[in-house]
Amino acid sequence: MSLTEINVTINGKAYAEWVEPRMLLSDFIRETCGLTGTHVGCEHGVCGACTISMDGAAVRSCLIFAVQADNREIKTVEGLACNGEMTALQKNFVECHGLQCGFCTAGILMSITDFLEKNPQPSTKEIKETLSGHLCRCTGYDGIVKAVQKTVQDNQKEVLQRS
Amino acid sequence: MGKVIGKAVTRVEDMRLLTGQGKYIDDIGTPAQTFQAAILRSSSPHANLVSIDTAEAEKVSGVKAVITGEQVKKYLDPFSVGVSAPVHYYPIAVDKVRYVGEPVAVVVAKSRYIAEDAMERIKVKYEALPPVIDIEGSMEEDAPILHENVGSNVANHRTFHYGRVDQAFEEADRVIKHKYLFPKYTATPVETYGIIANYESSENQYTVHANFHGPFVIQAIMAQALKIPSNKLRIIVPKDIGGSYGIKAGTFPYMVLLSVASRIAGCPVKWIEDRQEHLSASSSGTDRVTYIEAAVKNNGKVTGLRMKMIDNVGAYIRAPEPACLYRTHANSTGAYDIPNLHIDAYAIMTNKLPTGLIRGYGGQELYFPLERIMQRVAFELNLDPADVMRENLIKKEQFPYKTASGGMYDSGDYMKGFELALKTGKYEEFRKKQEKARKEGKILGVGLACIVEPSGSNMGYITVALTPEERAKSLPKSGCSEAATVSMDPMGSVNVRISTTPSGQGHETVAAQIVSEVLSIPADKIKVVAELDTSTSAWSIASGSYSSRFASLGSSAVFYAAHKVKDKLMKIASHQMKVSESELELRDGAFYEKNDPTKKYALKRAAGSAHWNPLSLPEGMEPGIYETYYYSVKAAEPPDENDLINSSVTYGFVADLVTVEIDPDTGEVRILDYVTIHDAGKLLNPLIVDGQIFGGLAHGLGGALYEELVYDNKGQLLTGSFMDYLCPTAPEIPNVTIKHIETPSPMTPLGAKGLGEGNTMSAPVAVANAVSDALTPYLVEIDTLPLSPNRIWTLLNQAKQNKNKEVTV
Ligand code: FES
Ligand code: FES
Numbered sequence: 001m002s003l004t005e006i007n008v009t010i011n012g013k014a015y016a017e018w019v020e021p022r023m024l025l026s027d028f029i030r031e032t033c034g035l036t037g038t039h040v041g042c043e044h045g046v047c048g049a050c051t052i053s054m055d056g057a058a059v060r061s062c063l064i065f066a067v068q069a070d071n072r073e074i075k076t077v078e079g080l081a082c083n084g085e086m087t088a089l090q091k092n093f094v095e096c097h098g099l100q101c102g103f104c105t106a107g108i109l110m111s112i113t114d115f116l117e118k119n120p121q122p123s124t125k126e127i128k129e130t131l132s133g134h135l136c137r138c139t140g141y142d143g144i145v146k147a148v149q150k151t152v153q154d155n156q157k158e159v160l161q162r163s
Numbered sequence: 164m165g166k167v168i169g170k171a172v173t174r175v176e177d178m179r180l181l182t183g184q185g186k187y188i189d190d191i192g193t194p195a196q197t198f199q200a201a202i203l204r205s206s207s208p209h210a211n212l213v214s215i216d217t218a219e220a221e222k223v224s225g226v227k228a229v230i231t232g233e234q235v236k237k238y239l240d241p242f243s244v245g246v247s248a249p250v251h252y253y254p255i256a257v258d259k260v261r262y263v264g265e266p267v268a269v270v271v272a273k274s275r276y277i278a279e280d281a282m283e284r285i286k287v288k289y290e291a292l293p294p295v296i297d298i299e300g301s302m303e304e305d306a307p308i309l310h311e312n313v314g315s316n317v318a319n320h321r322t323f324h325y326g327r328v329d330q331a332f333e334e335a336d337r338v339i340k341h342k343y344l345f346p347k348y349t350a351t352p353v354e355t356y357g358i359i360a361n362y363e364s365s366e367n368q369y370t371v372h373a374n375f376h377g378p379f380v381i382q383a384i385m386a387q388a389l390k391i392p393s394n395k396l397r398i399i400v401p402k403d404i405g406g407s408y409g410i411k412a413g414t415f416p417y418m419v420l421l422s423v424a425s426r427i428a429g430c431p432v433k434w435i436e437d438r439q440e441h442l443s444a445s446s447s448g449t450d451r452v453t454y455i456e457a458a459v460k461n462n463g464k465v466t467g468l469r470m471k472m473i474d475n476v477g478a479y480i481r482a483p484e485p486a487c488l489y490r491t492h493a494n495s496t497g498a499y500d501i502p503n504l505h506i507d508a509y510a511i512m513t514n515k516l517p518t519g520l521i522r523g524y525g526g527q528e529l530y531f532p533l534e535r536i537m538q539r540v541a542f543e544l545n546l547d548p549a550d551v552m553r554e555n556l557i558k559k560e561q562f563p564y565k566t567a568s569g570g571m572y573d574s575g576d577y578m579k580g581f582e583l584a585l586k587t588g589k590y591e592e593f594r595k596k597q598e599k600a601r602k603e604g605k606i607l608g609v610g611l612a613c614i615v616e617p618s619g620s621n622m623g624y625i626t627v628a629l630t631p632e633e634r635a636k637s638l639p640k641s642g643c644s645e646a647a648t649v650s651m652d653p654m655g656s657v658n659v660r661i662s663t664t665p666s667g668q669g670h671e672t673v674a675a676q677i678v679s680e681v682l683s684i685p686a687d688k689i690k691v692v693a694e695l696d697t698s699t700s701a702w703s704i705a706s707g708s709y710s711s712r713f714a715s716l717g718s719s720a721v722f723y724a725a726h727k728v729k730d731k732l733m734k735i736a737s738h739q740m741k742v743s744e745s746e747l748e749l750r751d752g753a754f755y756e757k758n759d760p761t762k763k764y765a766l767k768r769a770a771g772s773a774h775w776n777p778l779s780l781p782e783g784m785e786p787g788i789y790e791t792y793y794y795s796v797k798a799a800e801p802p803d804e805n806d807l808i809n810s811s812v813t814y815g816f817v818a819d820l821v822t823v824e825i826d827p828d829t830g831e832v833r834i835l836d837y838v839t840i841h842d843a844g845k846l847l848n849p850l851i852v853d854g855q856i857f858g859g860l861a862h863g864l865g866g867a868l869y870e871e872l873v874y875d876n877k878g879q880l881l882t883g884s885f886m887d888y889l890c891p892t893a894p895e896i897p898n899v900t901i902k903h904i905e906t907p908s909p910m911t912p913l914g915a916k917g918l919g920e921g922n923t924m925s926a927p928v929a930v931a932n933a934v935s936d937a938l939t940p941y942l943v944e945i946d947t948l949p950l951s952p953n954r955i956w957t958l959l960n961q962a963k964q965n966k967n968k969e970v971t972v
Binding site for chain 1: 181190857
């Protein structure tokens with residue numbers, strides 16, 4: 001099968017690679033780029049484990065071909081923490097026991113990071129609705145919802161303190 | 164260092180998992196020249212394999228080998244099974260296919276993409292045979308037979324008689340009975356099965372990396388199937404497993420299949436299961452028909468039970484089945500004091516996916532009929548279900564309680580737990596609310612369930628599938644051994660090696676807590692290695708992560724191994740300080756003289772001596788600090804000649820109260836509140852405990868309302884994707900209140916019991932009881948699950964029509 005060259009930036013790093021047009025973006029990220037933090041749970045767009053951020057929007061990398069990511073900017077879970085310091089959301093996942101096996105977690109972090117950027121003060125119902133695009137079979141979602149709620153509260157406090 | 168065990172500390176696993184640095188099976192890398200496998204699967208539920216033409220597939224560039232059952236069979240014996248029926252189970256179809264999804268051929272190629280391309284070019288000719296789908300239908304005389312050499316579809320049949328059952332039924336005021344069907348559903352961890360198998364001809368050895376979590380008794384079964392000495396099958400389990408809930412015990416046939424594929428192809432082979440494969444062909448829970456009869460006194464006291472249980476183990480009975488029938492054997496009478504018990508147990512085979520461990524294993528299948536019949540007793544006697552349960556619950560003074568079938572419930576205060584559930588859930592208040600709502604045309608209901616949660620399986624229970632005479636022919640089986648190793652290096656740093664193959668339960672964290680407290684060093688200085696390697700780890704047949712065995716057994720092994728290290732260090736310190744051990748105490752990383760706290764000897768120094776200066780050690784002491792402890796419990800004895808068996812080590816208790824509202828127009832069940840009270844003995848880490856409970860509850864609610872592996876009457880699977888197999892997502896999870904009571908287990912050094920499966924066992928029937936309660940005015944019996952809007956709407960409408968008919972007649 002013929003190969004196509006693509007140029008993708010992932011977590012700030014440029015990748016120039018030759019790929020088959022049918023290669024899934026999830027496989028490209030994991031296998032070609034070696035970023036195994038993004039997980040694959042269904043390859044049909046339901047479980048949400050493979051969620052990444054592309055040009056600032058959370059998308060499912062199992063539903064996208066690698067060639068579609070040409071000239072795009074991607075962020076994966078590996079790109080969230082900065083100099084070894086986790087984001088507030090990640091820290092609250094620790095505090096609130098928002099993960100057990102951790103397999104669904106990367107996708108959820110990517111979705112919620114995007115969601116909170118666009119909607120900094122969501123209601124619990126909105127949080128749950130956003131989470132409905134993700135399957136977690138370990139936690140029963142309780143810890144996850146709490147981690148997101150706590151992040152929202154922390155952000156609010158910060159905003160209040162600043163003003 | 165104060166107390167660490169029992170504290171809600173956050174987890175050491177989290178940082179790596181949150182930053183994308185987890186090491187799951189698909190992340191650990193592969194040996195050079197590893198090829199990828201794809202598996203062609205049967206599209207037919209029951210057929211003779213006439214021919215498999217692989218020629219075209221082999222021509223595809225990049226294909227290394229196309230492997231069929233005929234080739235694989237040369238290197239294998241059928242897997243041994245725990246029943247006497249001669250079922251020949253291979254990990255790939257040989258002359259027949261018996262379920263949709265059964266492996267038919269393996270393609271090994273440079274990439275998964277190429278392997279799948281080639282797979283499409285394989286031509287298989289099937290000669291269709293009539294399928295067997297229905298549980299009871301499989302036992303009919305003219306039913307098609309899956310395994311001709313077995314002669315029928317019954318893989319196992321045993322009857323058990325405990326106490327004076329006939330007398331109880333003769334003397335009963337009433338006999339209340341019904342038939343219930345618990346459906347086939349599954350676990351669907353978000354990470355599917357994954358295997359990297361490598362055969363080295365120079366050593367005649369297979370090395371298999373897999374997200375397999377035991378029981379490691381299956382290692383022996385795999386080695387036997389591969390016809391090699393068991394030390395030639397090295398299994399390595401990565402430290403991170405992306406969830407299992409039991410189902411990853413079922414990776415073993417694929418581990419063997421891929422091992423042989425590696426041998427035939429002459430290269431290491433990797434296979435990651437896809438979701439469709441997982442739903443159709445990994446493993447699943449066991450569907451069961453139960454005919455239950457209760458001998459009842461007019462006050463609601465149940466004096467005897469008869470249960471005919473028919474388990475559908477799918478197309479092949481495979482290890483550890485028929486264990487679903489027997490895992491709960493000791494607790495067959497649940498939380499109730501019922502001395503007379505008759506069980507007629509069958510495991511039958513149909514053209515469906517073979518079954519295996521699933522969270523709750525056996526519990527939900529048992530408690531669904533048991534707790535439904537308790538509610539029915541109340542209904543028929545016109546009593547409050549809460550009163551009937553009170554009447555029958557085992558009382559505090561009766562502990563340790565010996566059950567009819569040989570169980571020894573270690574500790575509990577069931578009444579306290581149950582009353583707390585009623586109070587927390589405002590039972591009386593809800594009853595009033597319900598009455599009022601009924602008048603307004605609303606349908607409200609409340610469901611109760613009390614269950615016993617067994618944990619830490621006694622390996623002997625599986626042999627209950629055999630008669631006492633059959634058992635007598637081989638070595639008795641018992642115990643529940645678990646091992647842990649605690650070591651200290653020359654600098655005094657601690658490593659802990661566990662064999663409980665965690666898949667998200669935080670064993671690294673809890674093990675570190677335990678060792679931290681015993682050795683009085685900070686938990687973050689302790690490194691826990693969760694990877695299991697059968698060639699280098701301390702393990703035993705019971706090792707692994709199933710039957711909630713970490714809190715009861717794994718933690719105990721860690722505790723005692725840490726004590727062995729402490730004892731040795733203490734001896735060194737006493738020798739060096741020339742003070743007797745009894746005068747020393749360990750705190751803050753040093754041994755102190757009790758009478759003179761200015762005199763101390765650092766732990767680190769004691770460890771240092773053991774490595775750097777062995778000649779300074781007390782006479783006869785070995786150098787080094789490396790201690791392994793194997794833990795088992797005396798209570799886990801083999802079954803006796805009367806089939807009495809204490810099938811688990813500890814028995815927790817769960818009392819649930821759930822309230823629901825049903826939409827009369829759509830039949831949708833909405834859960835208003837879920838209250839669950841747990842007694843799991845001493846809690847080791849309450850943060851993790853509640854996480855486990857929540858997860859188990861979500862799975863139980865899935866079983867109650869959404870999840871089912873549906874087959875049509877021709878044997879085709881209808882739920883092969885996450886679009887059809889519905890798992891609960893965040894909005895479906897109701898408001899939940901978890902409360903704990905603690906009656907420490909006398910069986911374990913820390914007083915802990917296993918947990919995390921309880922609500923998977925209780926929620927399906929608690930919700931069913933609530934729905935049935937809500938529908939009382941319609942005289943509707945809930946006897947199967949899941950309670951989808953479709954099912955409820957149909958029941959409601961039938962009830963309404965019946966009523967109308969009555970009116971017109
Ligand atoms: S793997 Fe992409 S949504 Fe499941
Ligand atoms: S933490 Fe295991 S699936 Fe979510």
